[in-house]
Amino acid sequence: MNLVSQYFENSYEIKAKTLNTLVIENTEHFANFLRTLIEVSNKESEEIELIDDYKKIDISKTTDIIFDLFNIEANAAPILKKLYTELEEDLCSEDMYIKKLEMESAVANIVDELTYRSRFSLKSDEINYQNFFKALSVEFDYEKTSILDRLIEYIKVSSELLNKKLFIIVNLDSFLTEEDIVELSKFLCYNEIRVLALQNKITRQVRTCEHLRIIDQDLCEI
Template sequence: MMLAHPLLRSPIEFKENRVPVLIVENGQLFRRLIGDLLAQENGEPGEFALSENAGLTEIGKNVQMTLNPLFPELDGRRILTKIQQMAVTAAEDQPAKTAECLAALNDYGAVLTAAIPFNVTFSEMESADDVVKALAFRMDTEEMSVPEQLLEMMRLHRECFRKRLFVFVNLKSFFSENEITLFYQSVFYEKLSVLLLESGQKEPVRPCEEVRIIDKDLCEF
């Protein structure tokens, strides 16, 4: 898989156990590249081209961009919807257990109704979907570190939305060197494709990184 742009001397290539790092020291170009990729992620026109096996592939369907690594997308509406769908499928795969649960909840509702000294009723549980909605499934990130949350976000978006390339802006500004090391190890283990867009060089180049620098004068090396 490769990512190209007219202002880059050559395409960025994604290889197993390697992390491309594009450092853009020119603020105007940095802003333009981010704006282009963000627009294309949302289905709008832009100048980036994503290709694989000599054929173009749609950026909006394949790229997930994270502007602020401190707040990975784990609780958006479409994610919660996907999680609920998975929970419903799991419940439907266990029809006997689900039927038992529905009966127990409705019986308990009837008990509570009888205990209230007024003429009340309740909404009976009729399907697995009703139970799942009541349980309000969501991602549990309370005990996760930020790098762990990022990894979970990538796994989730790959599984649920078929995202294949994950782009992070200034990730190294937020993580320690040890956190970056652990992050890379997890990325390699999960066989994820990652691109780091950085506005400056934060640490020595690691053996697993393929660093490209565009300086303030737009010289690329």
């Protein structure tokens, strides 16, 4: 996967199974690149392209730009909607279908009795399983985990349920310790998920396997 832009002399390869770090030291250049990247993700510009296997990828659909690790949420509505759809499909599997029918019958009997007992004229419909799972508060259980654990969980579920191919994290080093980055790198080693750390500067030690490119103050690429 390659990131192609007028901001680079050469396209930047974003590799799987490692942490990709792109440092743009010139503050104005960094801000302009980030602004353009956001515009591309909102389909307001085409100045940055993502190419995979010689094909252009829709950044707005396949890329997640993360600015604040404190506010990432695996239990966000779009993710839960996909999860509920998957759970509903599983209800129709061979080993769950009979249980599904039994539950629907029991619920229908209760609703019929409540409808009969009510002083109002009521009617009911089939179970809406999106609303059913929401009413039961079915969600990912990760409330007490660290920032790193929340990030890894978010990346995992977003890639699997929303089909996100690339996660761009702005100033990752501001949120994670060097030990956290080592653990994140270990996670990436066993997955095909691509993560790009977009930095304005880097002061920590760079890991041997880290895929690093630096665009310095004079816009020279190292």
